[in-house]
Amino acid sequence: MKKSLFNKLLLISFLSVLSITFAQEQTQAPTPTPSPEKKELILKFMAIFDNANIKDQTVNSILRQIKGSFPKIIENMFKDLSITQPVTEEQIKECYERFSKAFAEKFSKEIDFKKINDNTNFTLYDKYFTETELDEMIKFYNSPAGKKSIETIPQLLKESMQQTTTLLTPKINDMINNSLSDEKELIKQKYAAAPTPVESDKKSN
DSSP states (O other), X not given: OHHHHHHHHHHHHHHHHHHHHHHHHHHSOOOOOOOHHHHHHHHHHHHHTTHHHHHHHHHHHXXXXXXXXXXXXXXXXXXXXXXXXXXXXXXXXXXXXXXXXXXXXXHHHHOOHHHHHHHXXXXXXXXXXXXXXXXXXXXXXXXXXXXXHHHHHXXXXXXXXXXXXXXXXXXXXXXXXXXXXXXXXXXXXXXXXXXXXXXXXXXXX
């Protein structure tokens, strides 16, 4: 019973993240597999961008999203078990930590993320780039200009966002204040037109 419930909870939490992907796979026709030569080019291109590190970040992101649903799952589990005695926060915390650890171990053993990720990248890069384009991009990103772009663009995008935010913030604040002023005037006009109950009583007396 416990094992069945545990597997059910794992399935629910995992489907909450991957349901869209599964739905797409059901409706799409099998995708052609790229040639071994093209696969090699794709791997070379991905290696330029430290793809191993990106994979780790992706896995951690997926696990964070899944773990975000665990508190509700744990809460529902106790309800399903119809436990009559009071459950303390410490017991819930212990259950959460035990459940999270068990899930993480199960995930690492049963999910070959590298294989899934590589196959996904093979399919997408094969879809959008030819072998010639991949070869040209590899040459560019291995050149001094390409290496600099890899190192610089993340910082450039960060500074661009910061400067854009700095420029927009005063204008956005003005827009908010103007909208509030307009709304205040509308409210004043609306409620000034109708006397309050106290004022009505005074006039009747």
